[in-house]
Amino acid sequence: MLKQEVLQQLRSCGGFLSGQKISAQCGVSRAAVWKAVEALRADGYVIESVTNRGYRLVQATPRLCLTEILAALPADHPWCDRIKLFDAVDSTNTVAKKLAVQGAPEGTVVIAQSQTGGRGRLGRSFSSPEGVGTYLSVILRPQVKPDRILHLTAMVAEAICQAVEQACRIRPQIKWTNDLVLGGKKICGILTELSVEAESGIVQYVVPGIGLNCNQRAEDFPPELREIAASIAMQTRQPVDRNRLVAAQIQALWELSQQLLDNDGRWLCQYERDCLTLGQDVKIIRGDSVRLGHAERLTRDAALIVSYPDGSREEITCGEVSVRGMYGYV
Ligand code: BTN
Numbered sequence: 001m002l003k004q005e006v007l008q009q010l011r012s013c014g015g016f017l018s019g020q021k022i023s024a025q026c027g028v029s030r031a032a033v034w035k036a037v038e039a040l041r042a043d044g045y046v047i048e049s050v051t052n053r054g055y056r057l058v059q060a061t062p063r064l065c066l067t068e069i070l071a072a073l074p075a076d077h078p079w080c081d082r083i084k085l086f087d088a089v090d091s092t093n094t095v096a097k098k099l100a101v102q103g104a105p106e107g108t109v110v111i112a113q114s115q116t117g118g119r120g121r122l123g124r125s126f127s128s129p130e131g132v133g134t135y136l137s138v139i140l141r142p143q144v145k146p147d148r149i150l151h152l153t154a155m156v157a158e159a160i161c162q163a164v165e166q167a168c169r170i171r172p173q174i175k176w177t178n179d180l181v182l183g184g185k186k187i188c189g190i191l192t193e194l195s196v197e198a199e200s201g202i203v204q205y206v207v208p209g210i211g212l213n214c215n216q217r218a219e220d221f222p223p224e225l226r227e228i229a230a231s232i233a234m235q236t237r238q239p240v241d242r243n244r245l246v247a248a249q250i251q252a253l254w255e256l257s258q259q260l261l262d263n264d265g266r267w268l269c270q271y272e273r274d275c276l277t278l279g280q281d282v283k284i285i286r287g288d289s290v291r292l293g294h295a296e297r298l299t300r301d302a303a304l305i306v307s308y309p310d311g312s313r314e315e316i317t318c319g320e321v322s323v324r325g326m327y328g329y330v
Pocket of ligand 1: 090091092093094115117118119120121122124126134135136137188189190191209210211212
């Protein structure tokens with residue numbers, strides 16, 4: 001993509017670069033270079049142009065931008081040409097599911113600047129304003145029965161932990177099953193939806209959707225969420241480069257897609273280290289009923305084994321319950 005090449009040239013030069021030089025290096029006309037510069041400006045880049053000196057990159061775009069995301073991924077990344085960036089959508093999961101029904105391949109990634117109807121687990125909504133978070137869904141197509149991928153959501157949480165650490169130099173913890181937590185507050189939610197073919201019982205597609213709070217300040221959250229929600233930047237006190245973070249998520253999800261069906265237990269060891277629920281007393285909430293128990297361990301499928309004061313034990317799978325700490329969200 002010419003835009004990307006021009007950006008690369010301006011970046012590596014650091015100062016002014018003439019239109020003539022860029023056109024020679026990219027093998028295109030000067031008019032094409034000018035067009036690419038205009039397109040970069042439309043994406044939010046600040047590019048200075050001075051007669052007889054050329055162009056200079058003053059500031060990278062603060063917006064999510066395909067050029068930046070691709071620049072942060074290996075050039076030959078297998079999902080490179082399957083990444084779709086939208087302005088506002090109702091929900092990236094809904095868009096990804098529609099694309100999956102139309103036959104979009106595994107690795108199709110749907111990203112949005114904002115969501116008007118972001119969805120969470122258990123019918124909740126997910127606040128998704130523009131400019132501060134990342135909202136991303138990916139189509140996976142494991143050709144197996146759903147019981148072979150019960151661990152998927154936990155595995156996605158682990159992958160996103162890794163992506164946050166890589167892009168932001170801080171490692172979140174995981175509140176079972178798939179909330180990412182920093183400083184005791186939720187920074188990320190994951191909603192996984194899947195479709196199964198009725199006759200064969202085989203998965204047609206599965207769409208994990210990930211919403212990450214990146215650059216919000218405490219006052220950006222509605223008062224009722226301030227006790228439980230936070231952003232990465234509130235913890236690191238550094239602005240998050242959301243394009244880099246999206247690229248890191250895509251890379252981590254691609255790695256996950258390569259290991260999903262092995263479920264060899266390696267990822268689970270790391271998950272257990274990251275999971276702050278294990279070893280804690282917890283409240284198991286099903287609708288109006290609340291039971292107190294102790295989170296003992298995980299099964300291979302990432303179900304939670306909880307023991308109760310009467311000596312009984314229960315295996316809890318995600319989706320059916322909320323698990324809360326004794327005195328608050330974690
Ligand atoms: C939760 O915390 O309950 C899950 C929240 C999941 C939010 C993400 S944002 C991207 C994708 N699109 C949605 O509508 N939901 C998920």
